[in-house]
Amino acid sequence: MGDYADLPGVRTWYETEGTGDPLVLLHGGFCTNDTWGAQRADLAAAYRLHLPERRGHGHTPDVEGPLRYEDMAEDTVAFLEKVVRAPAHLLGWSDGGIVALLVALARPDLVRRIVVIGANFRPAPECFVEPSMLDALTPHSPGLAFFRELYEAVTPDGADHWPVVAAKVTGLWRTGPTLTTDDLARVRAPALVLVGDDDMMTLEHTAALYRAMPDGALAVVPGASHLVPLEKPALVNRLILDHLEQDAVETMAPVRRA
Template sequence: MGDYANLPGVRTWYETEGSGDPLVLLHGGFCTNDTWGAQRPDLAAAYRLHLPERRAHGHTPDVGGPLTYTDMAGDTVAYLESVVGGPAHLAGWSDGGVVALLTALARPDLVRRLVLIGVNFRPAAEAFVAPEMLDAMTPDSDDMAFFRELYAAVSPDGPEHWPAVATRMIDMWRTQPALDAGDLAAVRAPTLVMTGDDDLMTLEHTADLYRALPDARLAVVPGASHLVPLEKPAEVNRMILEHLAGGEVETTMPVLRARTPATPGRGATA
């Protein structure tokens, strides 16, 4: 079921299904809720799913001006307060994961557990395996055809508005996000960090994200790319559900987890 919520920042399209504790799914850049199709049945069997489409994505209109992750996180906070009505689990894929991180930093009271899939915390030049790919991305390039079609099919702004959105999104990736280990150490929510073994983000960058978060688990899915939720849905869904179910991680020979809970940052010396 879909509807619009009149949030302070933007009139936001969202869909809901399932029952139980709320779980908000945050899609990737240039994407729509349809890209969560392989997750929705399994997750809706256990949770009340909320799927908002961010400003300038899917059915949600553009609002003009620069596109920033900070504004998108503000929209997410407003959604949690006005539509969900309280704290929820957040699962974010790619740009959606960046938004989830910033939401958890801005309003830890509204975030219970986090799932971050293919997420960077620094700009593309520092995080991507091939940052030069941005130079080849233009609104009318062949590589953008899939996203152009997604946009044209449902955007209330019409297909002619696509170049304005695409250009500003690519500009955003060049300079955002700009978090550091100190910022990440402030995330309170238990977090599952997930990546394909051939993701857009370097494994080193993903490992840095995992180590900097105070309460994190790391999953590197073999034989998968940045599209791991589509490529390995059974594995991804199982790990998401296990993480959201809670419980402390207990291993026989802890190293990073051997430190005391009061020590900030997973990369700190025990």
């Protein structure tokens, strides 16, 4: 089921499903909650899912000015306080993973465990395998056709607003996020960094993200891309649930965790 929450920054659409401890799902850039279709049933069998659509995405209207990760993190904090009303696990994909990291830094009291899928902590020109791909992502380019259709089907701003939002998202990728490894060292929530072995971000960047967090774990899924939750859903769902359910990582020959 879906409804709107009147948050300080923006009137935010969200959906809920399942029972149990709260788990907030944060979709990727250009996306809607529909892109979680391969995860919802498995995760809702164990958790109470909360799925907000961020400003300028899906059913949630755009706002004046550029998109900023910090603003979307503030929206998510407000959502946790007003709608979830309890500390929650965060599952973020791509831009959603960046937002999850920022929320974990700003409000550790609201975050239990986090999973970030295909996330980066530096702007795209610094971490993309092919930074030039941004130049090809124009509003009506074939590469954005799938996302344009998702947007046009549900946006309250009208289909004609798509070029504005598309420009905002690609602009966001060029300039943010701007976290450092010192920032990431302050993430105290146990964090699973999950990525396809052929993601948009370099594996070196993903490894740096994992290594920077004191209580991090890393999963590189073979034969997968940035769309790993859709390509390998059974494996991804199992990895997510294993991380959320374990109390601590115990291995037979620890080195980093010794």
